[in-house]
Amino acid sequence: MTAQPALRYQGHYAGAVSRLASFVIDIVVSAGIFCVALAAISYGAQVITGNLVSWNHSTGVVAGLFAAWELAYFGFSWATNGRTLGMAVFGIRVVRTDGAVLEPRHATVRALVFPFSFLFCGLGFLGILVQREHRALHDLAAGSAVIYAWTVRAPGSGPEA
Amino acid sequence: MSSRDRAGKRWTDPAEALAQQVTERVVDLVVGAIDVNEIVARVDVNAIISRVDIDAVLRKVDLNELLGQVDVNELAQRIDVAGLVEKADLGAIIAQSSGGMAREAVDAVRYRTAGLDQVIDGWVRVLLRRKDPAPPPLLAVQAGP
Numbered sequence: 001m002t003a004q005p006a007l008r009y010q011g012h013y014a015g016a017v018s019r020l021a022s023f024v025i026d027i028v029v030s031a032g033i034f035c036v037a038l039a040a041i042s043y044g045a046q047v048i049t050g051n052l053v054s055w056n057h058s059t060g061v062v063a064g065l066f067a068a069w070e071l072a073y074f075g076f077s078w079a080t081n082g083r084t085l086g087m088a089v090f091g092i093r094v095v096r097t098d099g100a101v102l103e104p105r106h107a108t109v110r111a112l113v114f115p116f117s118f119l120f121c122g123l124g125f126l127g128i129l130v131q132r133e134h135r136a137l138h139d140l141a142a143g144s145a146v147i148y149a150w151t152v153r154a155p156g157s158g159p160e161a
Numbered sequence: 162m163s164s165r166d167r168a169g170k171r172w173t174d175p176a177e178a179l180a181q182q183v184t185e186r187v188v189d190l191v192v193g194a195i196d197v198n199e200i201v202a203r204v205d206v207n208a209i210i211s212r213v214d215i216d217a218v219l220r221k222v223d224l225n226e227l228l229g230q231v232d233v234n235e236l237a238q239r240i241d242v243a244g245l246v247e248k249a250d251l252g253a254i255i256a257q258s259s260g261g262m263a264r265e266a267v268d269a270v271r272y273r274t275a276g277l278d279q280v281i282d283g284w285v286r287v288l289l290r291r292k293d294p295a296p297p298p299l300l301a302v303q304a305g306p
Contacts, residue, residue: 011298012295147300
């Protein structure tokens with residue numbers, strides 16, 4: 001792939017496909033980590049207490065833990081790097097509406113409002129499609145935007161910075 | 162051979178032997194007196210090389226004939242492949258090439274996904290009958306290193 005065509009996307013507002021694809025990666029990865037962590041806790045408890053620990057009868061607890069974990073996963077990723085693992089794969093990044101780096105408090109607001117975008121059949125995400133700057137409900141609440149921000153290499157150049 | 166010839170030969174043979182001995186002695190003395198290193202030091206090798214038309218020399222060389230005389234199999238047997246492999250950091254080379262391929266693949270996926278974004282954005286613009294141009298980039302373009 002030549003560098004120049006890809007360069008034209010850099011800095012522009014990211015669209016629905018990139019954001020959906022990155023979200024799918026994030027949800028798969030974070031859910032996988034959560035399941036492994038649950039299994040590790042069960043195994044550790046079984047080794048220590050000698051009793052088999054099952055999560056089947058405590059779905060409310062598991063759901064609460066999962067929600068907290070997702071909040072931490074997305075909030076921490078946005079606050080520290082401006083992007084999650086899935087966003088890194090697709091070369092997109094969360095920034096402030098003026099292009100500045102997302103601060104932790106904005107990342108926290110974004111992570112807290114993020115679940116509300118799923119309400120009413122995902123009405124909060126409609127902004128990604130119809131809004132000029134592709135900003136969803138959580139973007140509007142946190143004053144953030146998602147842009148293409150992968151560093152494109154010219155053919156034969158060195159490794160990615 | 163006549164008696165006259167024999168008498169002449171009696172004189173010429175010693176004279177010829179003497180002349181040869183004198184010549185050898187003179188040559189020894191001259192060669193001993195010459196300092197070859199000093200002569201070589203005085204020679205301007207660069208000037209000689211600059212006079213040589215190397216291109217013309219190379220044009221005269223028949224490389225095919227030269228290569229035909231080379232026993233490639235014997236040459237290959239002399240190469241210490243194990244030593245070469247040991248010296249070359251093959252792991253780093255493989256990691257570098259495979260890493261480069263992976264980066265190229267990820268870039269291609271990103272590029273195609275961004276292209277799909279543009280397609281869907283175009284459809285939405287048609288559905289909404291939006292005439293205003295797309296917003297400018299939020300950040301300036303950053304080329305890679």
